[in-house]
Amino acid sequence: MNDQLLGRVTDADLGPVICVVGARPNFMKMAPILRAMAAHVPALPVLLVHTGQHYDKDMSERLFEDLRLPTPDVNLEVGSGTHAVQTAEVMRRFEPVVDAYQPSCVAVVGDVNSTLACALVAVKKNVPVVHIEAGLRSYDRAMPEEINRILTDQIADRLYTTERTAQDNLAREGIASHQVCFAGNVMIDSVVFGRANARSVSHTLQACHVDPGVIRHPLGMGVVTLHRPSNVDHPDSLRALLGVLGEVATSLPLVFVLHPRTRSNIERFGLTDLIDPARMVLLPPQGYLEMLGLMAEATLVLTDSGGLQEETTALGVPCLTLRENTERPITVEQGTNTLVGRNREAILGAVKDILAGKGKRGRLPELWDGHAAQRIAADMYPWLKQRQADMASRLRVL
Numbered sequence: 588m589n590d591q592l593l594g595r596v597t598d599a600d601l602g603p604v605i606c607v608v609g610a611r612p613n614f615m616k617m618a619p620i621l622r623a624m625a626a627h628v629p630a631l632p633v634l635l636v637h638t639g640q641h642y643d644k645d646m647s648e649r650l651f652e653d654l655r656l657p658t659p660d661v662n663l664e665v666g667s668g669t670h671a672v673q674t675a676e677v678m679r680r681f682e683p684v685v686d687a688y689q690p691s692c693v694a695v696v697g698d699v700n701s702t703l704a705c706a707l708v709a710v711k712k713n714v715p716v717v718h719i720e721a722g723l724r725s726y727d728r729a730m731p732e733e734i735n736r737i738l739t740d741q742i743a744d745r746l747y748t749t750e751r752t753a754q755d756n757l758a759r760e761g762i763a764s765h766q767v768c769f770a771g772n773v774m775i776d777s778v779v780f781g782r783a784n785a786r787s788v789s790h791t792l793q794a795c796h797v798d799p800g801v802i803r804h805p806l807g808m809g810v811v812t813l814h815r816p817s818n819v820d821h822p823d824s825l826r827a828l829l830g831v832l833g834e835v836a837t838s839l840p841l842v843f844v845l846h847p848r849t850r851s852n853i854e855r856f857g858l859t860d861l862i863d864p865a866r867m868v869l870l871p872p873q874g875y876l877e878m879l880g881l882m883a884e885a886t887l888v889l890t891d892s893g894g895l896q897e898e899t900t901a902l903g904v905p906c907l908t909l910r911e912n913t914e915r916p917i918t919v920e921q922g923t924n925t926l927v928g929r930n931r932e933a934i935l936g937a938v939k940d941i942l943a944g945k946g947k948r949g950r951l952p953e954l955w956d957g958h959a960a961q962r963i964a965a966d967m968y969p970w971l972k973q974r975q976a977d978m979a980s981r982l983r984v985l
């Protein structure tokens with residue numbers, strides 16, 4: 588056991604909860620869970636494992652600082668690879684951690700490769716799996732995340748959902764309702780936590796040696812992120828999207844925060860000329876507080892990220908999602924999100940509406956209130972104790 592675990596008065600009957608993070612969108616989901624567990628169930632020991640799926644300072648360390656995440660107890664340092672290689676490598680390196688710590692459960696968040704890989708290791712060792720942000724479905728199996736979501740939910744023992752449609756999706760896949768708990772959205776806990784400390788756009792631009800004057804405009808500025816393989820891994824799709832963004836930029840200056848995958852593909856496909864630096868500022872991946880500031884000050888956001896769809900709904904900023912579908916339908920039905928795909932007319936039409944003041948303002952979905960992690964922590968401890976009691980009585984019968 589590490590010092591952190593030894594130094595605390597812990598529930599002697601329960602092994603630690605292993606909390607897994609791997610890639611950028613996991614960090615904002617796990618940070619509030621760790622805080623809530625420390626505050627509300629301090630007797631429950633926790634071990635933080637970082638798989639190292641994301642490893643650049645800008646993709647990982649900086650977010651740990653912004654979200655006040657503790658240094659991971661274990662870093663598996665898997666790095667990048669094909670889906671098979673990355674998933675297999677996480678599994679190979681995570682198994683000895685489970686063996687060494689004998690956890691009471693493994694808690695995973697979201698839908699990245701690390702989520703599925705660690706859940707698979709745990710379930711094969713009869714360690715219960717807790718999935719936070721369960722039941723979201725895009726019904727698009729070409730998305731690697733959709734496969735990760737379906738499979739993780741199938742092997743999870745306790746499933747926490749962010750919106751009510753998730754429970755219906757899970758029921759359709761045969762998951763018993765007593766395993767599912769509607770807890771709200773931990774992503775929004777982090778928005779509430781970070782909002783007051785969000786960095787101003789001018790601060791962010793200056794830190795990147797960009798003159799904030801470039802984006803000064805009567806209509807404000809738009810923020811862009813793109814990283815889905817379906818949008819950025821094919822030259823034709825990426826070229827088409829950069830072309831439309833160029834058109835948008837003629838009426839609204841854009842700040843484009845580039846994922847490493849996107850930056851390298853723009854260069855590899857020879858598309859750099861499609862970006863007019865006078866109208867579109869390119870930034871490297873940003874910290875959490877910088878992204879919050881950029882979104883909060885934006886007139887609109889253009890993105891293919893799941894997290895940004897939710898964060899813009901929480902911030903009341905119109906969001907145009909450059910995808911045909913979303914696994915987060917509540918952001919469209921109640922929030923500020925509109926699906927526009929890669930359709931030029933749809934994108935330009937929606938931008939025009941927003942600039943004319945007709946953008947969605949939306950409302951906050953149920954339980955997106957900053958207390959989701961608290962509800963999860965409050966549920967998880969009695970659930971683990973009950974599970975332990977059930978196992979003990981089953982053993983007595985045998």
Ligand code: UD1
Binds near residue numbers: 610641643668731
């Ligand atoms: C992963 C998740 C995706 C999530 C996204 C957020 C899966 C299947 N995908 O996609 O759901 O929305 O994270 O960013 O898990 N790279 C770096 N530095 C890093 C990490 C990655 O340069 O720290 C580059 C590498 O070239 C790597 C590529 O980005 O090959 C893709 O990284 P990877 O983790 O495989 O997938 P993401 O596209 O980031």
